[in-house]
Amino acid sequence: MQSLDERLRAHYQSLSPQERRVADFILDHYDDLISYNSAELARLSGASKPTVSRLFKRLGYSGYKALRDELRALRQSGVPLADARTLADGDTLPARHYQQELANLNRCLAGLDATRLGEAAAALATAGQVLIIGQRNAYPVALHLRQQLIQARGRVRLAPQPGQTLAEELVDLTPDDVVVVAAFRRRPRLMAPLLKNLKQRQVPVLLLCEPEARELTALARWPFPVPLDSLSAFDSYAAAMSLASLLANAVLHQALAVGRRRIHEITDLYDDLGELEKPSP
Amino acid sequence: MQSLDERLRAHYQSLSPQERRVADFILDHYDDLISYNSAELARLSGASKPTVSRLFKRLGYSGYKALRDELRALRQSGVPLADARTLADGDTLPARHYQQELANLNRCLAGLDATRLGEAAAALATAGQVLIIGQRNAYPVALHLRQQLIQARGRVRLAPQPGQTLAEELVDLTPDDVVVVAAFRRRPRLMAPLLKNLKQRQVPVLLLCEPEARELTALARWPFPVPLDSLSAFDSYAAAMSLASLLANAVLHQALAVGRRRIHEITDLYDDLGELEKPSP
DNA sequence: GTGGCCGTGAAACCTTTGTTTCAGGGAACC
DNA sequence: GGTTCCCTGAAACAAAGGTTTCACGGCCAC
Numbered sequence: 001m002q003s004l005d006e007r008l009r010a011h012y013q014s015l016s017p018q019e020r021r022v023a024d025f026i027l028d029h030y031d032d033l034i035s036y037n038s039a040e041l042a043r044l045s046g047a048s049k050p051t052v053s054r055l056f057k058r059l060g061y062s063g064y065k066a067l068r069d070e071l072r073a074l075r076q077s078g079v080p081l082a083d084a085r086t087l088a089d090g091d092t093l094p095a096r097h098y099q100q101e102l103a104n105l106n107r108c109l110a111g112l113d114a115t116r117l118g119e120a121a122a123a124l125a126t127a128g129q130v131l132i133i134g135q136r137n138a139y140p141v142a143l144h145l146r147q148q149l150i151q152a153r154g155r156v157r158l159a160p161q162p163g164q165t166l167a168e169e170l171v172d173l174t175p176d177d178v179v180v181v182a183a184f185r186r187r188p189r190l191m192a193p194l195l196k197n198l199k200q201r202q203v204p205v206l207l208l209c210e211p212e213a214r215e216l217t218a219l220a221r222w223p224f225p226v227p228l229d230s231l232s233a234f235d236s237y238a239a240a241m242s243l244a245s246l247l248a249n250a251v252l253h254q255a256l257a258v259g260r261r262r263i264h265e266i267t268d269l270y271d272d273l274g275e276l277e278k279p280s281p
Numbered sequence: 282m283q284s285l286d287e288r289l290r291a292h293y294q295s296l297s298p299q300e301r302r303v304a305d306f307i308l309d310h311y312d313d314l315i316s317y318n319s320a321e322l323a324r325l326s327g328a329s330k331p332t333v334s335r336l337f338k339r340l341g342y343s344g345y346k347a348l349r350d351e352l353r354a355l356r357q358s359g360v361p362l363a364d365a366r367t368l369a370d371g372d373t374l375p376a377r378h379y380q381q382e383l384a385n386l387n388r389c390l391a392g393l394d395a396t397r398l399g400e401a402a403a404a405l406a407t408a409g410q411v412l413i414i415g416q417r418n419a420y421p422v423a424l425h426l427r428q429q430l431i432q433a434r435g436r437v438r439l440a441p442q443p444g445q446t447l448a449e450e451l452v453d454l455t456p457d458d459v460v461v462v463a464a465f466r467r468r469p470r471l472m473a474p475l476l477k478n479l480k481q482r483q484v485p486v487l488l489l490c491e492p493e494a495r496e497l498t499a500l501a502r503w504p505f506p507v508p509l510d511s512l513s514a515f516d517s518y519a520a521a522m523s524l525a526s527l528l529a530n531a532v533l534h535q536a537l538a539v540g541r542r543r544i545h546e547i548t549d550l551y552d553d554l555g556e557l558e559k560p561s562p
Numbered sequence: 563g564t565g566g567c568c569g570t571g572a573a574a575c576c577t578t579t580g581t582t583t584c585a586g587g588g589a590a591c592c
Numbered sequence: 593g594g595t596t597c598c599c600t601g602a603a604a605c606a607a608a609g610g611t612t613t614c615a616c617g618g619c620c621a622c
Contacts, residue, residue: 028493035315039609048571092395097527105382114373140425148515234429236526238519245517246378320579329601
């Protein structure tokens with residue numbers, strides 16, 4: 001007696017295109033499957049009711065009801081769906097790594113109150129320009145944040161550009177702008193002077209750095225401590241990326257809330273993202 | 282607009298005996314409610330279908346369907362998970378974002394068994410050369426992974442380099458090498474052909490992509506599904522970075538375990554990292 | 563082109579679910 | 593006892609859900 005996902009994987013290769021479509025939908029919504037009936041499944045996956053019916057026959061079920069019964073039995077016999085039990089007990093490398101990441105994320109996001117985040121997001125949304133500074137190991141995070149932010153608002157620059165010195169990039173900053181500084185462990189030494197300079201010129205700074213760097217957090221308008229701890233030599237930037245995503249999404253919604261100006265562009269963005277999500281027809 | 286349990290409690294006193302029986306059953310099986318339909322509810326609670334129907338009318342629902350919709354919406358927007366206690370009570374943006382990240386991380390790392398990870402890490406450690414491919418939104422992840430891996434072993438290239446086509450970078454690959462492909466949602470279309478080509482030439486591929494991209498996972502030697510789901514338009518690459526860190530650390534330890542050759546370099550690395558950790562005296 | 567094969571959904575079909583109607587019956591009050 | 597009230601489920605009904613049939617169309621082979 002196999003379970004649904006086993007059967008799906010076993011038969012996946014031999015399924016027809018539409019059946020595969022349904023199978024994909026099921027695998028993508030496995031946890032919620034119990035709440036759908038066959039007709040909804042057809043509607044949501046974009047296939048017809050007959051196709052859904054045939055799929056389950058092909059997988060070896062007598063009918064949709066048999067599947068429901070299986071799912072329910074599975075659910076009641078305590079399958080841990082989306083929580084940590086699957087990993088918590090093990091002492092494998094992935095399990096311990098997972099534990100560490102949970103701790104990092106918690107520390108990063110628990111110390112974060114919504115109003116401070118909102119304030120920073122509002123500033124990012126309304127700033128004249130946004131300059132993101134990230135060097136060495138912070139560079140991928142900075143790059144990523146820029147990729148996201150540039151879609152929520154215009155005029156987001158990344159510094160230093162190759163062939164430019166940082167100083168050149170900073171000259172035209174005003175208190176109406178916002179600078180995002182990503183500076184994690186093993187950062188260049190010029191970070192502290194840089195922050196001091198910006199502070200003196202009253203350019204507001206959003207700072208991402210590890211929580212231990214207290215000499216920097218004092219120098220920024222909105223410091224966001226990001227724990228990087230990992231089990232071994234190499235730090236994990238998961239929490240940093242998580243925060244980047246949170247920020248970008250918050251800015252997007254601020255932009256929606258604040259100005260009507262970019263709404264068209266933003267709805268375009270949504271369409272665009274939706275469209276691109278299924279790249280191959 | 283109230284939720285079901287609020288309504289139940291508010292009306293409980295004024296319910297008739299049979300209705301109360303149904304209400305009790307609902308409150309006892311609240312989490313599983315979504316999987317029952319109205320007829321089952323009647324059977325299991327020991328009332329008749331009309332009684333169930335009347336109960337929901339009395340609670341202010343237009344019909345059973347309205348209730349289903351409410352339950353489903355509730356389920357999708359933030360199920361309180363097990364270990365979220367520090368944040369779970371709030372319904373702020375950071376709290377919900379945190380919940381989503383937990384789910385992503387769990388899904389990313391729960392499907393990961395230590396042996397498969399070990400195999401991939403061993404291959405990365407012993408490969409003749411490692412080529413990392415990541416474009417667009419995968420580029421920051423690829424860049425980060427390269428920064429980490431290059432410290433655990435030599436000959437880790439990133440492609441495509443500016444001004445180079447991908448084809449040029451691929452010509453000299455052999456089955457002794459390993460290619461890491463990072464290709465997330467909205468990836469370039471050439472990814473599938475690329476993977477096919479590498480497979481045909483028996484170059485082993487470690488693939489990072491979102492779990493929905495089943496057309497790609499079938500083409501890689503070691504597929505690692507990485508969920509990117511976030512609350513809003515922009516994906517979160519936290520799990521991707523987490524996996525990168527895990528991989529890099531695993532490779533480092535493989536390198537330590539496998540060959541004595543690089544041990545000096547690696548202890549140097551450790552010293553180096555330790556030294557740099559406190560940059561200012 | 564012709565024939566065969568297969569995937570597909572419209573439509574027809576039974577089945578089950580969900581709601582409404584209605585008659586029985588118990589309790590309370592006159 | 594009679595009246596009224598309301599709870600209750602059987603039965604009838606309407607409305608979905610689920611399955612089967614069938615014709616269309618694309619595809620490959622010959």
